[in-house]
Amino acid sequence: MSICSLDKINVGQQAEVLELKTAGAMRRRFLDIGLCGGALVECVGRSPMGDPSAYLIRGAVIAIRAVDSKSVIVRSD
Amino acid sequence: MKFAGDIHQNCAHCSKPCAKGSQRLTTSNYSLTTTATIALCGNPNVGKSTVFNALTGLRQHTGNWAGKTVSVAVGRFETTRYSYTIADLPGTYSLLAHSAEEEAARNYICFNAPDAAVVVCDATCLERSLNLALQIMEICPKTIVCVNLLDEAARRGISVDLERLEKNLGVPVVGTNAHNKRTLAVLTERLDELCAGEISVNPPVLRYIKPIEDAVELLEPICRDYLKCGVPPRRAALALIDNDVSLKEKIEENAGAKIADNRELSQAIDSAAAMLSENGITPDTLKDHIVSCILENAENACKNAVKCGKRRVSKADGILTSKAFGYPIMILMLMCVFWITIVGANYPSELLGSGLFWIGDRLSDFMAFIRAPEWLSGVLVDGAYRVLAWVVSVMLPPMAIFFPLFTLLEDLGYLPRVAYNLDRPFAKCKACGKQALTMCMGFGCNAAGIVGCRIIDSRRERIIAMLTNVFVPCNGRFPMIITIISLFFVSAGGLLGSVLSALVLTLVILLGIFATFGVSKLLSCTLLKGEPSSFTLELPPFRKPQFGKILVHSLIDRTIFVLGRAAAVAAPAGAVIWILANVSAGGATLLSHITGFLDPFARFIGLDGVILTAFILGLPANEIVIPLAVMAYMQLGSLSELAPAQMFTLFTANGWTATTAVCVIIFTLMHFPCSTSLLTIKKETGSWRWAVVGAVLPTVCGVVVCAVVNALMG
Structure with missing residues (x-):
């Protein structure tokens, strides 16, 4: 169990979202895709240049840039 | 409920009131056939447009990436009981946030008072779909939840208990597979019952903290x-x-x-x-709480109705987006598409050309028969018709091959992976990874690529994508680049020759992609200053493409559309070209005056006056640049074609060197886009200013690069 930001979790690792530390458009976008407190996220891959990464969120695979996922605080197992 | 005749909503595609419903009234005895309005909603990329098409028979193009529908399309269909008007609302994730699409969808549901709503949900991620469905049900309780993509969910070990879901949601739930028309019968049946008030709805009240x-x-x-x-x-x-x-x-x-x-x-x-x-x-956390509460409601509705297998990420993704294979596969795929297009288009082009020119000769005969003055016959047949025929025969076959191939990759879901692979460099240029998709489209036609930029959310990034789209060579410029490559750089013939040509062509394209990045970065620091906006890109599962539909859609939606626009400008341009080539002043044709005037500048950038003039006169369609140059060199009166060997002799006799060839290729890649693309930029941005920037920017790049290359090589 450790608390870190979403961009730090490895491919194949699962995590639970604790908090979104961002405001404005990106926060709304996160909420749209169901990324809010309590949501389960799994990192499923990275693009060839290491960024963005693909996350499995509520059944859909969504690519997020590290600069944005940095503001998602998660608890990973 | 409204009676027929009350609604005379215009059909989105023909802008005429559709008469189907009223016809029914006059021909049948019972005048009680009623009309009803339906709002069709759903997350992006859940098959909403496919449902819409299957219901209405309208060909609205669907693609396997998020955010296809930008405006509200309206269609009609009938059941035995109702005549429906159905509005295909833009795909949205929620009605709370404030993108233009979400506002349009929300306003329609709130204020157009549809009789019922159909929310198309993705069975593979039902929670997220229900997030939207619950918000819609809150406003319009008469909602049918349509769980789509059930077959795909089953393949992934997800099963949805529709009866339980219906109980949980308090509104009718139907399972569909939009590709299978029979499953839609259940939807329309329940829609009838819902509109007739035979089904009572009892959606849960969304409770907050x-x-x-x-x-x-x-x-x-x-x-x-x-x-x-x-x-x-x-x-x-x-x-x-x-x-x-x-x-x-x-x-x-x-x-x-x-x-x-x-x-x-x-x-x-x-x-x-x-x-x-x-x-x-606080106001900020309020929205979070609201969204989490709705999502919690969605979770609860799914709880005992959805059985989840573990989502496996497709093996293909592991390869297509891997460090080792991601880029090589992309480049290989690109080369394959070009190779098929080029080789496949050769023969049909020749056939079409000779057919159309044969008709041209008969037209000339006819003109001679009716004793039309020579100038009239010249302007109409040798000018307008000949150029039109040229453009059609050169443009149609490659497009008819390229667009289906492109649509195939799009339907398959490969294109979002391209955007995923390439987002990093775009982000470095403060642009959006989805620009990669619009570039792919630009290979077919820059005008189509510019329209495709609508999938980019941020206006700043969208305009960057539009302005740089011209750096990918479209189908109109391919043949030209290939001709010069094969004349000057690849001497081998047959299969080896065509593979080598494709290789050199790929290098040229890489140069264009490099220019795209450079100019995007430049624009981000100057005219379109700003930071990259919020970026999330959905990677949809790979789907089996529907070959029949691909053919029809890509031919009708893209090929014919583009061809029509090009033909509309080619004919008048042909007339102008004929006049320039045949009217003399001071002992020389107008054309030679122009080429003479442009020559010094053109020499400076490694071209000559004739080539530069050909580029300028080729504004309506780049296809005619080479034939124009041949015409000018040979001092003929109309567009002409030569066998490769003769063309090589003609060009070298007129002073072409390897440097000239390189500069021509570069200038082909980087100069003002065709008139259709410029008009499209104007239309999409709503301002001439950007169209002007879109013309000046690539031209300046081309001039600078050509001048440098000329100085280095010459």
């Missing part, structure tokens, strides 16, 4: 009394405490009253805000 619930309860009764606008009072109350400005404005507009004018209401809003802040809920 206590402080928000208290605030809503405080405002709800006042909203009920004062804001009669079609929005349910509870939803209106939520908009007020959430300070949803755009919805508030629409509510005021529809209720015909200002919220600020009502003292009781304003006071209640203030005390609701005070109550929330006492409980530590």
Whole structure:
């Protein structure tokens, strides 16, 4: 169990979202895709240049840039 | 419920009132066939457009990436009981946030008072789909939840218990597979029953955490009394405490009253805000709480209705986006598409050309027969018709091959992976990874690529994508680049030759992609300053493409569309070219005056006056640049074609060197886009200013690069 930001979790690792530390458009976008407190996220891959990464969120695979996922605080197992 | 005749909503595609419904009234005895309006909603990329097409028979193009429908398309279909008008709303994830699409969808549901809503949900991620469905049900209780992509879910070990889901949601739930028309019969049947009031709906009330619930309860009764606008009072109350400005404005507009004018209401809003802040809920966290509550409701509705297998990420993804294979596969795929296009288009092009030119000769005969003056025959047949025939025969076959191939990759879901692979460099240029998709489209036709930029959310990034789209060579420029490559750089013939040509062509394209990055970066630092916007890109599962539909869609939607636009400008341009080539002043044709005038500048950038003039006169369609140059060199009166060997002799006799060839290729890649693309930029940005930038920018790049290359090589 450790608390870190979403961009730090490895491919194949699962995590639970604790908090979104961002405001404005990106926060709304996160909420749209169901990324809010309590949501389960799994990192499923990275693009060839290491960024963005693909996350499995509520059944859909969504690519997020590290600069944005940095503001998602998660608890990973 | 409205009776037929009440609605004369125009059909989105023909802008005429569709007469189907009224015809029915006059021909049948029972005049009780009623019409009903349906709003079709759903997340992006859940097969909403496919459902729409299957219901209405309209060909609205669907693609396997998020965000295809940008405006509201309206279609019609009939059942035995109703004549339906159905509005295909833009795909959205929720009705709370404020993108243009979400506002359009929300306003339609709130204020157009549809008789019923159909929410298309993705069985593979039902929770997220229900997030939207619950919000829609809150406004329009007469909703049918249509769980689509059940077959795909089954393949991934996800099963959905539709009866249980129906019980949980309190509205009809149907399972569909939009590719299978029979499954839609259930949908229309229940739609009939719902509209007839034979099904009672009882959607759950969305409950929030206590402080928000208290605030809503405080405002709800006042909203009920004062804001009669079609929005349910509870939803209106939520908009007020959430300070949803755009919805508030629409509510005021529809209720015909200002919220600020009502003292009781304003006071209640203030005390609701005070109550929330006492409980530590700021405007920012409020939205979070609202969304989490709705998502929690969605989770609960799914809880005993969805059985989940573990989502496996497709093996293909592991390869297609891997460090080792991601880029090589992309480049290989690109080369394959070009190779098939080039080789496949050769023969049909020749056939079409000789057919059309044969007709041209008969037209000339006819002109001679009716003793038309020579100039008239020249302008019409040798000018307008010949250029038109040229453009059609050179443009049609490659497009008819390229667009289906492109649509195949699109339907398959490969293109979002391209955007995923390439996002990093685009982000470095402060642009959007989806620009990669519009570039792919640009290979077919830059005008189509520019229209495709609509999938990019941020305006700044969208304009960058539009302005740089011209750096990918379209089908109109391929043949030209290939001709010069094969004349000057690849001597081998046959299969080896065509593979080598494709290789050199790929290098040229890489140069164009390099220019795209450079100019995107430049624009981000100058004219279109800004930071990259919020970026999330959905990677949909790979789907089996529907070959028949691909052929029809890509031929009708893209090929014919592009061809029509090009033909419309080619004919008049042909007339102008003929006049320039045949009218003399001071002992030389107008054309030679122009080429002479441009020659010194053209020499400076490694071209010559004739080539530069050909580029300028080729503004309507780049296809005619080479034939124009041949015409000018040989001092003929109309566009001409030569066998490769003769063309090589002609060009070298007119002073072409390897440097000239390189500069021509570079200038082909980087110069003002064709007139159709410029008009499209103007239309999409709403300003001539960007169209001018779109013409000047690549031309300056081309001139600079050509001048440098000329100085280095020459």
